[in-house]
Amino acid sequence: MPEMSYAEALSQALVEIMEQEPRAVLIGGAFGPLGKRFANRIKQPPIAELGYCGIAVGAAMTGLRPIVSLGTASFIYEALPQVLNEASVARYGSAGQLSVPVVFHVRVGIRGAGAMQHSAAPQPIFWNTPGLQIAVPSSPADAKGLMLTAALRSQDPTIFIDHTRLHRLRGPVPDGPTEVPFGVAQVKREGKDVTVLATSVMVPRALEAAEQLAREDGIAAEVVDLRTLVPLDKAAVLASVAKTGRVLIADETQKSCGVGAELAALICEEAFFHLKAPVRRVAIPDVPIPYSKSEEDYVTPGSHHIMAGVREICR
Amino acid sequence: MPEMSYAEALSQALVEIMEQEPRAVLIGGAFGPLGKRFANRIKQPPIAELGYCGIAVGAAMTGLRPIVSLGTASFIYEALPQVLNEASVARYGSAGQLSVPVVFHVRVGIRGAGAMQHSAAPQPIFWNTPGLQIAVPSSPADAKGLMLTAALRSQDPTIFIDHTRLHRLRGPVPDGPTEVPFGVAQVKREGKDVTVLATSVMVPRALEAAEQLAREDGIAAEVVDLRTLVPLDKAAVLASVAKTGRVLIADETQKSCGVGAELAALICEEAFFHLKAPVRRVAIPDVPIPYSKSEEDYVTPGSHHIMAGVREICR
Amino acid sequence: MGELSLETTKALLRRMLLIRRAEEQVIHFATDYKELLTGHYHVYIGQEATGVGVCHALQPGDYLFTTHRNHGHVIARGGESGPVLAEIIGRVGGYNRGRGGTFHVSAPHLGILHTSAIVAGCVPLAAGAALSAQQRGTSQISVAFFGEGAMDEGASYEALSIAALWTLPVLFVCETNGMAGGRREKGESGPRLVDRALALGITAEVVDGTRLAAVCDAAGRAVERLRAGSGPVFLQVQTGNTWPGHSGGRAVLQGGDFDLTWAYDAAAAPQELREWIETSDSVSILLRDLDRSGVLSRAAAIELDREVRAETQAAAKMALESPYPSPEGALQHVFGR
Amino acid sequence: MGELSLETTKALLRRMLLIRRAEEQVIHFATDYKELLTGHYHVYIGQEATGVGVCHALQPGDYLFTTHRNHGHVIARGGESGPVLAEIIGRVGGYNRGRGGTFHVSAPHLGILHTSAIVAGCVPLAAGAALSAQQRGTSQISVAFFGEGAMDEGASYEALSIAALWTLPVLFVCETNGMAGGRREKGESGPRLVDRALALGITAEVVDGTRLAAVCDAAGRAVERLRAGSGPVFLQVQTGNTWPGHSGGRAVLQGGDFDLTWAYDAAAAPQELREWIETSDSVSILLRDLDRSGVLSRAAAIELDREVRAETQAAAKMALESPYPSPEGALQHVFGR
């Protein structure tokens, strides 16, 4: 299998989408060489997120399959009226008569010097809004495979979440159109002592922590990569918890009402009698993201937080 | 103590605020008789939520104490760029040099025939955003008291949540400027068997359920009204859980990543060893709100859901 | 009536009356029944010529997007009163099985895909449907109806600006009805709204919305331009003085259902309505024009209205007899999978 | 230089040079050091006359709001290079203790309260500060600096529209620098931006931003109008051709730091810069004007620049010696309580 970076895998996905799907149009973003080959299906909008995201939604209702590249995730706040009030409810409000196959592609997370307005992780906003799918890939192969699924197969709006710090991550990517289905988690590492549920950039951090825990503490952590939050692979989550009885959730969103909150609540509701210890969340503390490197590093959930958390619940 | 409706108590709060605080300005909303007395401090904006909420934030940075009445909560989606990207981070980004004492006043919830776009309950969006305070009053007295605190004392942005179905609720309201502090929950009914954590419109529903449970099942439910989500009275939550060992969370936001998710996760993290049963959430299922009365009633969390949930965890 | 044939004129008047009578029925639902229509709703009374005149210029396959004040647009486009009324009272017989209700009446088979009750919410969507037509190389066009209040929202500004930049085949119909949620006085917002479109490089004009012929004419020219690929058009349609029956998000029928004879003799109408009938009501003005020009006599018009009323009554009956959807259905159609 | 005294002219040139040298220092931080300035940053090179000219018209107590391209505005308003540079590299010596960084340099003591790196984010805020002044009955005014890209955001449109409606004392300064995030070509958006403000009923004009005197003149007149309570003013400042050193969110110093002699003899400058020096660089144009008119000789200008460079060096040293904030401090100042 060829090795490539996360960013390269995504570009490859976009090329394959444009080749295979004439209804695909790209709105926004920098498409490099794509720009020439598919010029008539690439639209460069002015800085008007609400306008062009709404346009993408209207286009998706009428036979196109738009992929909207917004850049930094905080810019999608400008477009939330169209995402939360229109895209997410159109199928429901029409009692199933409409499909809205649009992809909103954003870059999230603590990136290094992003400060308060370039580090957003709005996944919880979308998870709290029924009607939106959320992909949170952690590897080049998943980035490509989930993008293919969202753009070629899905009938519903998808928020596609890239973590800025994954862009240079390298990994094997299967040749050809290898779609990754939504709603199927992946056990990245088996283990019997504790389940680490991880998303996006926290997956490599969790794997690093798991290695070190195995080496230093003899703890066998099972790392489950959720890959999509909506749909959620509840069965995989509950199966792992049933096996280990201990859970740590590693997710880089702000803690309160964050992704970790939902997963913890779900487990506490549906797997309570399997639990041998409190469910721990590793998340961003409830602060905006500061600019200074010293402060930014301090609020970034890292593998050391995962290790400390696991040690506590495996005591 | 005089009895009055929730809506009357709120109006009374606004009058007292305007009388006592010359820096208070009202933006938007229908102020009735206030309109005349304080005409020069009441601004009627065009339908441009992003513009006028941003203006309120800028005014709050420069010596005013604006109260912005947005009407139905889904309209605040238009203003989220200014609320999430500016108001919430201004103090933090200035390392404490700025205060932004603005109140965003919205009407949330399933109201009867509101359908997908007039029934929003965006509390989780705000709770996931550090820097915002959230008031969720459940009674006329608290509506007045919390509004006084937000408008007269607070140094930070507050999202003030009214549930439409509370507007006509009547109750006693103490005379004069009786502020209700933020971050202080209220035990509305003592009980030893199970804790029902409730917010806003779910408080009267929880009290109704508790009465019936006492009568029919002999279950003594403790009903804790959180009153503000941020700051959260964690001590009160944990104390009640320590006492009862069983928890049901009654909150009318969509379930995934909702208010109930955060509370359940918190309890599962910090009071795990007190728990005798799974933490149950009564919430809106993960669907938009339908228009038809039959369907709308079906997705509305009611006292019957609370009773069923309590019965399950108290078995 | 200029270029409109007698047949066409009668057909358009009939549509306008269908809207008028359906809207009156909506008000009856809200006021004559208990618990039938409890929320806010917004009727199109007085503005009928705008919807009907613009839709007359459209072809099957064109798209139409509208707002909270959508009932009239849906009927203008050919929607039947029965499923519209059923939708408004939340019944399965509605175009969306009662799921959307008065705020969200839509009719996908007529190109009315999704109706937004968010002020200006439909404007980007309409531009998006136009982008879709442009990309797919069809000759479809897309129309957005919205009120003057929507012109203060950034959403409409951004959509207009992009539509101009991308030369999208979208017709913006701004119905200036003197209401914008009660939040501001008429004219408060400075110069004419049409200037805002012109400043973005959009072909734009002010249209007299009280006269069907004026709307048909302007819409006809606009649609021609749009199909030629010359980019968006903005029509600021002045719908005259506000219908006095509006009352916040509800309405009151002064003197009961509209009596066609009032159109010809305003003195016979309730005091509150007289000036409006004389100067602003697009139905009354059309009736008088047709009578004066000898195209359609009073008697013929009244006969036409009698048919329309019967049709509306049957529609109301159908709506009322349609059941509520089953409660558990509420969990369906969140996702397509 | 029209009405500006020799003293004033020298002071304004000095500010412009302070900005130029500080921005060069920012680029050095990013390119000459490892891990010092790793993110994006946006310099003000070439546009100095706009910030300095506008700020010259302001009084203490006035408010100023700016964008991602803020460094120049903060120094133009009287900010010191030391704390500005320290902020840009995230040190406690920065105006915000390093918390805000390059995107968010602000200086509350100068009326620069909160800087938004969200395109158009600052525009409503500036209108809000103007509302505050109006309500409190002071003579303060508020200024928003933003780029032409921001004019496509609904946020700016809504803020302009409300400012016009409420007659707010706010000055909108739209710096048209030929860049808007690389997303669209120059002029793509149809008619002149100034027309969008005019359509909202706002007094507006196009200003030559390559000439300090033109900016001072326009800003002076605007501020007079604002203090008279006549409502908002919009200046579309054409800052000339884009500085060739811009490179996405970073920058390259062709030929190293700007050599003042290039201003007088563009042939001596690196090829890439020549046209820009001749036609667009507001510093070069001012230097040539002053030289030609005999107000300030080349030698005197070079001497002034020497002082400025020394000051900038000291500022950079101060910034580099300032420590990072303590990590746990990150949890502070979320709330005031």
Ligand SMILES: Cc1ncc(C[n+]2csc(CCOP(=O)(O)OP(=O)(O)O)c2C)c(N)n1
């Ligand atoms: C974003 C948003 N803000 C506020 C409202 C509340 N609202 C509903 S209708 C209306 C007035 C709309 O006026 P206009 O656009 O002129 O349409 P009209 O009602 O006159 O047809 C308002 C403010 C809303 N639905 N959406």
Ligand SMILES: Cc1ncc(C[n+]2csc(CCOP(=O)(O)OP(=O)(O)O)c2C)c(N)n1
């Ligand atoms: C809402 C939003 N969308 C996109 C961006 C990314 N962005 C940063 S600067 C910029 C270009 C801004 O152009 P302009 O307003 O002309 O300012 P200039 O950089 O030319 O000073 C863009 C698109 C952003 N910061 N905020």
Ligand SMILES: [Mg+2]
């Ligand atoms: Mg109107």
Ligand SMILES: [Mg+2]
């Ligand atoms: Mg620019």
